[in-house]
Amino acid sequence: MTAAKLTAADVQRLLDRVPFVRTLGLVFEEADGTLRSRMPYRPEVVGNPRVPALHGGALAALMEIAAQAELIRTTGATRVPRIFSITAEYLRSAALEDTIGSATVITRSRRFANLRVELRQASSERHSHPMAKVRNEVRRLFGRNPPGRGRFCPLLPLSSRQWFDHWPLRSSCAGQKRPPPQRAK
Amino acid sequence: MSPLLSCTPDELQRFMVTRIPFNAFLGLKMVRIGHGELVADLPFDPRLVADAEAANLHEGPISTLLDTLCGTVMLTVMDEPRRSATLDLRVDFLRPAGAGLDVRCEAEVIGLSDHLATIRGIAHDGDPNRPVAIASATFALFPPSVSPPAGAAS
Structure with a gap:
């Protein structure tokens, strides 16, 4: 089921339908067989x-x-993949110049994919490490819930969910006390 | 008490949005400030949409809103301002924002030590109990009125 890889122009065409991508003026280009x-x-x-x-x-x-761009390119997707989580690590400050992101697919299944992204700038090429990177970006390949499963919610690992229930914001949940989460037996 | 808490709404808007080009570009609106909490709105804007048909705000501006608020909220519990740098930021997107809706973000200080602040934030489009995204972030804190070492993220 390996789809033919799309060209940078195909990726550009699909992502240019996203207004925010046009707002940032992002450009997708190919270099040494990778997408930038x-x-x-x-x-x-x-x-x-x-x-x-x-x-x-x-x-x-x-x-x-x-x-998203790298995933579109490698899967030949016709829809923009939905992001469900991002973990960004900032390694140093970014100079006022063009920034180039390159992504690698770490794992990919029918529904989920995990990618790593590194950002670099021309002036920081002398640095051996990138300026910022996403350690662990996971996204849903297809944005629709599977039929007949009700509210399919794989988006949040249990530990985060417990953490979230346990730390209601004072401002938004004033006076509401939630019971501590029950761990499933 | 933190000097930020005695700001007028106009001063807060200038401190948080007007002087930071990207925040001004996104059109952020500060809503509320309190001891250890900060609330702001990202008004709906067709330029910032992810899907032209669904008319929901893109994840990028929502991450920016969370990053900005999480990166500033610790100032509300400090007596004097200190420079900080984002070490890491995790955002879970729980569902797409509603069509044509503003997104409100609330950030709260969870932990604070001499050199590190741990913050969490939620973004919702009207109902705080149904968040669009939740974030948790850690920030390095630099000593008061000393500039950070060269190369540190801002």
Whole structure:
């Protein structure tokens, strides 16, 4: 079931349907057989004008979309994969220049995939490590719940769910006391 | 008491949004600030949509909102401002945001030590009990009024 790999132009065409991708002006290009997602520098993506550095949120967005792009390319998907989780590690600040994201598929099943994304910049090529990377990005290949299963919720591991139930925000759950989560026997 | 807590809403908006280009670009609106908590809205904007038909906000701006709030909320429990750097940020996207809806994000300080802050945040589109995304993040804290070592993330 290995689908033919798409070209960067195919990926660009599919992702250009996503308004936010157009807003960031992302460019997908091929280099040495890998797909690169380039976020061109624009003054709007600055997070700290004093350092100066790009915004960590813009970098996280680039990581998400770079992973989607790589997954589209390797699976030949016709729909944009849905992201269900991202873990971003920031290694140093990002200079005010183009940022390039390259993703690797770690595992892939029919429904889920796990990718690793690294962001690099031309001025930091001398560094041996990338500027930021996603340690563990997992996404759903197909966004639809399987038929007949009711609310299929594989999105959150049990431990996170317990953690979430256990730490209600004071602001949003004022006065509500939730019972501690029960561990299934 | 943290100087941020005595800010007027205008000053808070300037501190959090106007002076940070990407936040201003996304059009964030600060809603509330309290001891150890910070709330802001990401107003619906067709430029920031993931799926033109479904009209739901993209994960990218939601991550940005969570990152920004988580990265600032620890200032509300400090007597003097300190520089911080995101070490890691984890975001779980539980479901897509509703069509045409604003996303509200609330961040809360969970733990604070001399050098490290642990923060969690949720993003929802109206009902805080049905979050769109939850985040947990850790931040390095630098000593007061000392600039961080060169190369540290901002």
